[in-house]
Amino acid sequence: MIEKIFFVILIVFAIMAVHTPKMRQAVVYLAVFSALSAFVYVLMGAPDAALAEAVIGSTIATIIYLAALQKYKVFMIYLLDEKQDTHHREHVSRRKDPILSTIEEFCIKRELEPLIIYAVDELDFIKKKPGWDIIVTKVKNHYVLHGREQNYHAMALKDEWEKEKKAKVSFIVEKEHE
Amino acid sequence: MIEITAYIISFLVMITAIRIIIGPTIWDRLLGYNLVMSKILMLIVLFSVIFEKSYLLDIAITYSLIGFISTLFIAKFVKDRGKI
Amino acid sequence: MKILISNIFIIISLVFITLGVFGVFRYKNFYSRILIASYIDTAGFLFMMAGIIIRFGVSWFSAKILLIVVIVVLINPVVTHSIGRSAYHGGYRIDKEDNSD
Numbered sequence: 407m408i409e410k411i412f413f414v415i416l417i418v419f420a421i422m423a424v425h426t427p428k429m430r431q432a433v434v435y436l437a438v439f440s441a442l443s444a445f446v447y448v449l450m451g452a453p454d455a456a457l458a459e460a461v462i463g464s465t466i467a468t469i470i471y472l473a474a475l476q477k478y479k480v481f482m483i484y485l486l487d488e489k490q491d492t493h494h495r496e497h498v499s500r501r502k503d504p505i506l507s508t509i510e511e512f513c514i515k516r517e518l519e520p521l522i523i524y525a526v527d528e529l530d531f532i533k534k535k536p537g538w539d540i541i542v543t544k545v546k547n548h549y550v551l552h553g554r555e556q557n558y559h560a561m562a563l564k565d566e567w568e569k570e571k572k573a574k575v576s577f578i579v580e581k582e583h584e
Numbered sequence: 585m586i587e588i589t590a591y592i593i594s595f596l597v598m599i600t601a602i603r604i605i606i607g608p609t610i611w612d613r614l615l616g617y618n619l620v621m622s623k624i625l626m627l628i629v630l631f632s633v634i635f636e637k638s639y640l641l642d643i644a645i646t647y648s649l650i651g652f653i654s655t656l657f658i659a660k661f662v663k664d665r666g667k668i
Numbered sequence: 669m670k671i672l673i674s675n676i677f678i679i680i681s682l683v684f685i686t687l688g689v690f691g692v693f694r695y696k697n698f699y700s701r702i703l704i705a706s707y708i709d710t711a712g713f714l715f716m717m718a719g720i721i722i723r724f725g726v727s728w729f730s731a732k733i734l735l736i737v738v739i740v741v742l743i744n745p746v747v748t749h750s751i752g753r754s755a756y757h758g759g760y761r762i763d764k765e766d767n768s769d
Contacts (some may be wrong), residue, residue, distance in 0.1 A: 408594045415601050422605060430662070434613045437591060437654050438604060444647070445624045448631060453643055460647050467653040472661050523758075589716075592682055596689050603692055611698065612753040615705055619692070621689075625740070626716055629733065633757055635721060641732040642706050647708050648739045652747045660753035 412446050427514050433471045433473040440464045481559060483509060484532055484541040505542060505549055512563055590630045597623050610662055614655060621651050670722060677719030686714035698755065712739055721753035 416439060422433035440463030447456035485506070506522060513520040533552070534540060540560055541552040553560030597620055604616035625648055632640035688708030695701045718735045722728045 411594050411598055415598060418601070418605075430610055430658075431613065434604070434610065434617060434658065435659070438601070438617055440653065441617075443620055444643075445627060448628055448640065453640060456643050457646055460643065461650055463651050465650050469657055471666060472657055475661075476634060570610060585755070593685065596685060596759055599689055600692070607739065609698070609755075611751055612701070612714060612767055613718055614751050614754075615692070618751065619689075619709060622713060622744065625736070626713060629720065629736065633723075638729055638732070639673070639733050641736070644736055645739070646734065648736055648743065652743050655743075656683070656750050659750045663754040663757050 409446065409449050412442060412449070416442055416446065427510075429475055429519065429556075431483070433468060433475065436471065437468045440467065469501050470564060479518055481513050482539045483520060483522045484538055484545045485522060485524050486529060486532075486541065509540070512566065516559065516562070518559065586633050590627060590634070593623055593627055593630070597627075597650055611659075614658060618655055621647075621655075625651075670725070674719040674723035677715050677722060681712045681715035681719065684708050684715060688712060699752070702748060702752050702755075706745065710741070710744050713737075713744075 418525045419435050419442070423432050426432050426435065436477070440459060444459040444464065446454045447453070475558055483506075509553065510520050529543065529552075532538060539553070539557055541554060543550045543552070553563070553564065600616055600619045600623065604613050604620070607616060625644055628640060628644045628647065632638065632644070660661045685708070688705055691704035691708065692701055695704065714737065720751055721733055724730050724733075
């Protein structure tokens with residue numbers, strides 16, 4: 407009976423690891439998969455295989471996958487909100503902004519790793535930080551995107567939006583010089 | 585008693601797996617992974633009591649010594665934005 | 669008598685672990701979740717291993733379990749601290765005035 411429970415969980419995690427579009431989540435799913443499979447080996451009477459799986463599959467394979475993921479560049483997106491008291495609940499718990507799913511589709515298409523940060527700091531303070539790619543500010547239904555001119559991924563994102571012209575929300579793209 | 589405990593804990597592993605799947609951020613998934621690891625450690629100890637095989641505890645020792653490294657590396661990978 | 673005391677310890681540990689899994693789903697706030705998950709899971713682990721040690725008395729089996737307990741007590745807080753530190757420095761913020769949890 408316990409074996410059957412763990413077989414079901416193993417199948418679920420294998421399917422999730424194949425079907426997720428984000429690579430970091432796939433690494434976590436694979437780590438959980440090999441940790442569970444080590445226990446299943448114990449149940450089926452193969453303790454030596456369990457030992458090897460715990461050492462190799464759950465530790466070394468995860469680190470090798472992470473080293474392979476360094477080829478992916480990280481695309482940092484800051485999201486600012488005007489009403490700062492409830493921003494965490496709205497965006498993280500319930501459902502995402504429609505603009506974020508569009509940006510994530512763009513990142514997956516160009517083989518970038520999207521990293522979304524819900525910030526509560528001021529806009530000028532974030533602009534002084536190194537390493538941001540796009541800042542999204544939201545005023546009711548109106549989005550403003552800030553991007554650097556040197557950053558060609560951000561410029562490609564701007565071009566794509568100007569080409570498609572989605573009617574739901576209006577966009578203003580700012581260019582800045584260092 | 586030990587068998588019933590093993591059943592309950594494997595049911596709880598199944599519930600914790602839901603947190604890994606629906607977790608909104610990657611840190612929730614890491615937290616669920618940590619919980620699953622410690623529950624599997626308990627299950628291995630319980631099964632070594634059920635089967636009365638002392639060598640299953642060696643697997644538990646290896647598991648507890650080595651299983652935390654992947655969590656540390658994934659957390660550091662996320663914190664440093666793609667550098668190990 | 670030994671078996672009865674060990675069963676009581678294991679039941680206490682099951683209560684702790686069930687509360688921990690419930691708390692992981694009940695709180696909406698990530699830092700509350702990580703707090704509940706870390707200390708209740710460690711407490712449940714300690715009680716369960718204490719129950720098994722009482723059941724077996726003084727033997728090599730108990731000595732190995734004691735070694736596992738020492739390793740887990742040393743390592744589990746480090747892992748939880750690492751996850752929390754990664755979330756804080758990675759830019760995951762919650763609201764200061766949010767007292768509902």
